[in-house]
Amino acid sequence: MRTKPRYLTLPFISLMLLFGCNGDPGPAGESVHNSPVSTGDPSCPYGGSELVAGGTTTYACNGAPGDSVTIASLAPSEDQNCPTGGSVFTTTGGQTSYACHGRQGPVGPQGASPYINVKSYGATGDGSTDDTEAIQAAVDSLAGSGGIVFVPTGTYMVQAVSNGISLGNHTTLWLTPGAMLKAIPNSSQSYAVVLVEDVTGVSIIGGTIAGERDEHTGVDGQWGMGISIRSATNVLIEDVTIRDCWGDGIYVGFGSSNISANVKIRGVLVDHNRRQGLSIVSCSGCTVEASTFSGNAGQAPQAGIDLEPNSDTGPVEDTRITGNLFVKNGYGLLLAAQNAPVERTTVTGNTFTDNFIDGIRLFLASGNTVSNNVIRRSGNHGIAIYGRLNEQTEEFAHDNIVANNIVEGSDEIGISLFYTIDNVVSGNLIVGSGQSETPEKNDNLALRFSARNSVQGNTMRLGSYSVQPRFGIFVTDTSTDNVVSNNDLYHAGATAAFMDQGVGTVVLGGNRQ
Secondary structure, three states: OOOOOOOOOHHHHHHHOOOOOOOOOOOOOOOOEEEEEOOOEOOEOOOEEEEEEOOEEEEEEOOOOOOOEEEEEEOOOOEOOEOOOEEEEEEOOOOEEEEEOOOOOOOOOOOOOOEEEHHHHOOOOEEEEEOHHHHHHHHHOOOOOOEEEEEOOEEEEEOHHHOOEEOOOOEEEEEOOOEEEEEOOOOOOEEEEEEEEOOEEEEEEOOEEEOOHHHOOOOOOOEEEEEEEEOOEEEEEEOOEEEOOOOOOEEEEOOOOOOEEEEEEEOOEEEOOOOOOEEEOOEEOOEEEOOEEEOOOOOOOOEEEEEOOOOOOOOEEOOEEEOOEEEOOOEEEEEEOOOOOEEOOEEEOOEEEOOOOOOEEEEOOOOOEEEOOEEEOOOOOOEEEEOEEEOOEEEOEEOOEEEOOEEEOOOOOOEEEEOEEOOEEEOOEEEOOOOOOOHHHOOOEEEEOOEOOEEEOOEEEOOOOOOOOOEEEEEOOOOEOOEEEOOEOOOOOOOEEEEEOOEOOEOOOOOEO
8 A cells, every 4th residue: 555644734735736827817727625534544544635636536645653754746747647747755664655736727828917807897797787898997907018808707798889899009808718798789880899900919819709790770781890900910819709790700901000910810710790700901911720710691792701902901911821611601711802902812721611602712813822722512613713804804813823622512613714814723623513503604624714824733523413514624715825734534524524615725735534
């Protein structure tokens, strides 16, 4: 039997307590329950204490009379007997036992100071009281010096029509998982539950920010935002759920001074917003990663993410969209450059499922890369690169790269190029397009009104769906000087694997049919 010393004192028991986090402050760690063990108990023949933490039991036993004890500390993971750390006790009789720490609590924001709890300024979180002024007072008490505004569990009603909660420089708004900022129902065309404007160094972490889409009392407008970021730099939105807004879950754009820059959105769930999940209207260096955009639809353009600058707010440039899930939106992702450039966007490693317009559409957007994504069951096209005929003037999308994507089961065309020039489409797998049974639109890949594009090294297949695509690749008679080579078109189209009606199509290598 492993034994513990008779001299188990209060200072030793304090070793069982957990320090809640590395930041200021952090939620409490796992508590340890201490119960005495009587002499003669098989676990501790000389008596001692039973220590229980999170279902794990260890014993601090008294040693035999006369034993001396050596005590040594254990760091976490140093010894399998105490994976969370603790102390090891060895008696002169050669008996060893352990007293282990409980598991550490969640880590809080690192080194942030000061710390303000919104309830200390009168916020109730009772789901009915207007807590706007109380929360704003907590934010304002930081006076631009930075720090954490902490929102504990509860539902905090916010008057969003007056731009809700406005954050200052170097401020972290930290919501516990059970905390929600909820817009008070209104009839306004526009609002913001949380406003981040003309500031820098702002973080919004955790919890839920909710609009009032289902309780909205008006019918007009599309600008009711969950989080509105305007002319702000160095902004982080992380682990937040943003849902049910009259407009967008998150809006990134131009305020009164400049385009927004260096905005990172990570690990968020953006769900059931009426217009977009996320609109990026004016930004240089936005990153969106490891997030989910679902069910965002109701007001055009109704996209999971929409990159669409206004004509007077500058470009959207150097955006990175990676590792996200887009499901049951209108567009999964829309790059719309009809007003100003959308360029140097990288879209990689994302999954698009059941979006009812297009999985990805690039409209007049140029110089972007779409690679290594999976796009399934899109309502129209899996990937569409589109220009337009505008008052007898042709406007082209150009110099985009679409590579190594999997496109499956699109209702119409798997990858569609329309009014495009100088784009590269390579290494993609396109399967089972044309599920809408619209004969003129059910090809795996089609080029219309397009010139000088390179379509090489792609693989097309009919797929196992009951409806099968007409052509593997279709180059229409409105297209000129495109390169179509080295594509695997075996069983690629029910009518023909390759239909070339174009002018001057160049086939440099064989297309297996």
